[in-house]
Amino acid sequence: MDLLYITWDASPEIFRIGGFALRWYGLMFAAGFMFGFYMVRKMFLAEGAPEKWLDYLFYFLIAGTVLGARFGHVVFYQWDYYSQHLSEIPKVWEGGLASHGGVVGVVLALALFSYFISKKSFFWVSDKVAAPIALVGAMIRFGNLMNSEIVGIPTDKPWGFKFVNAARVSMREAARHPVQLYEMLSYLLVFGILLWLYWKKDAWKKSGLLTGLWFIGIFGFRFIWEYFKSDQGGFGEALTTGQWLSVPCVLAGLVMVILSRRGSSVV
Template identity: 75%
Template sequence: MLAYITWDVSPEIIQLGPLSLRWYGLMFAFGFMIGFSLVRRMFLAEGAPEKWLDYVFYLLIAGTILGARLGHVLFYQPEYYFNNPGDIFKIWEGGLASHGGVIGVVTALWVFSKYVSKKSFFWISDKVAAPIALVGAMIRFGNLMNSEIVGTPSDAPWAFHFVNAARESLADVPRHPVQLYELLGYFGIFILLLWLYWKRDAWKAPGYLTGLWFVGIFGTRFVWEYFKSDQGGFGVALTTGQWLSIPLVLIGAWMMYSSKDRGYAEV
């Protein structure tokens, strides 16, 4: 008899009339709240103005949501949204791409560095690297509760039968719970980055932690893409997610290597 886990959870925690609290939104907010407290501790340790935290917080939220939405529109379903431009704003219907979110986050941090802190981009990016990895893990938990981004068919005993998958064709057989794979990977990267920041003073090598974030997050993403069902986009030979991950891994590797020229510390 085939062993698997029947996943028949509701994406909603509670519904009050036309409003509902969903796991995805709660996890997104929870990740940002924890991240905010972690960055606040870093600011206090360096004596940075606490008022800067508000700018970081709101810029990151705006950059993440806008970038992730536009990334989904441009990378995965451009033809549909060009024909239905009004649907671009319907974020509540789903459709956020992490690669687009990165572009939004980088833009937000650049704006903060240029107009608020007047410090190096890496001064802030190295601080938010670990918290953003945590947010990524929380978002994948939200994806699991939504029964979205499901994996390829699997006969492993830990395979999930996603009863409420968005497409009926994805609810046919047990599949890899790839959301959990990514969640665990991102959480591991979060712990590593936090340890390097506080225990090995990796922040003294500007850009090292940022680069490690890029290599870790998108290197992990590249591997787990092999276990995902088709997400659409322009992927040929490799998936869209893999093509988009390759340059980000290379950029991250360059950041780590070149960090020694910006004041390398043993990490």
Template identity: 75%
Template sequence: MLLYITWDASPEIFSVGPITLRWYGMMFAIGFLLGFMMVRRMFLRDGAPESWLDYCFYFLIAGTILGARLGHILFYQWDYYSSHPEDILKVWEGGLASHGGVIGVVTALWLFSKFVSKQSFFWISDKVAAPIALVGAMIRFGNLMNSEIVGTPSDAPWAFLFVNASPASLADVPRHPVQLYESLSYLLCFGILIALYWKTDLRNRPGFLTGLWFALIFGFRFVWEFFKSQQGGFAADGALQTGQWLSLPLVALGLGLMAFAYSRPERSTVVEGAKVGRGKG
């Protein structure tokens, strides 16, 4: 007898009139809220003005959404959106790509560093590395609740039969709950990064934690793509999926950043003129 888990979860938590609260949106919001709290503690430790945190938060939200949307359009559905530009702004209909989100986040952090903090790019990127990994874990859980980005067919006892998958052809057989695989692996990345930030001196090697984030996140992403149903994109007919081709250079970038950071002398992250130890505890 084939064992599997029937997954028919509703993507909606509740609906009151025209207002609907969805799991995906709530996971996204909770991830950013928890990240905000963690980065706030890091800012206080380094004596950075709390006003910077608000700007960083706004930059990151805008960069994440805009980058993820443009990434989906350019990397996965350019044929459709180039012919239907009126649908580009319909974010509520779905269509966000994590690789595009990374480009948006990097752009947002560069703008924040240049116009707000006047610190190095790695001063902020090393701080948000762990929180962003947590946000990624929360978002993949939201994907699970939406029954989207489903895996390839599986006869494992933990395989999910995604009753609400779209198109309906993806609900034919039990499949790998690859969203859960990714969510748990990103949660592991978060644990590693946050522990290294607070328990070691690696935060004093600018770029190391940023590089480790790239290597871990996209290393896992490359592996889990083998277990995903076809996601489309420019490499839809190849041996590797689009997400894997996009991940490879980012893993290489991460390893390069780690090597470069470790070859450089340690450098304090405390903002010049700040009180050392402020915000500890």
């Protein structure tokens, strides 16, 4: 009996005019930040924070995300290649961004914003951007799906995707787990929970709680879904590179939650 699967032949481009092409990945990346900007603005206004800080925060986050994610991809996943082709490291437009590196970049960006702009604690701003960043992560994974990249291992499940536009021929031959969808739905769940806690349970009053839950939720799910991904390169044998990098993130999140809950409960 033939195996059931979904043939996935979506184009990564929404439209093309001459040499210009609007791609799903770029649109999702930009839209995620715009939605995030809107949500953080509501939080700033609700707490009476200066609205002019938003522009600074937006630029800090864009720079931190892109530079950090590129750094993570180069160092964690393809250093053997880029160490021999240093001139290609800045070519972000050719692809190659790693979420763990992006987190490092975002943390540094928020730290710089807190020190130079808001003059408030790191968690004051990180608790506000936690939910929006989870949404950005979900939208980026949708972009990965449209690019037919970061595909899963082969599966005989009826919801398996046959990625006919995958970069490597070997990835096109069998139906695979749509791990991009698994991660996207997981991050949307984290986004919904964090947003609910912020607005309905006043979780922002417990410094570091939302940030800690973000680290636990995002990287806890990332650890799980790594078991369903095809080899992404990097280091690691017993665990994948993504899992090794996720473990300290989850542990850091647990520490943040424990320290934040020294006050009154919000749940």
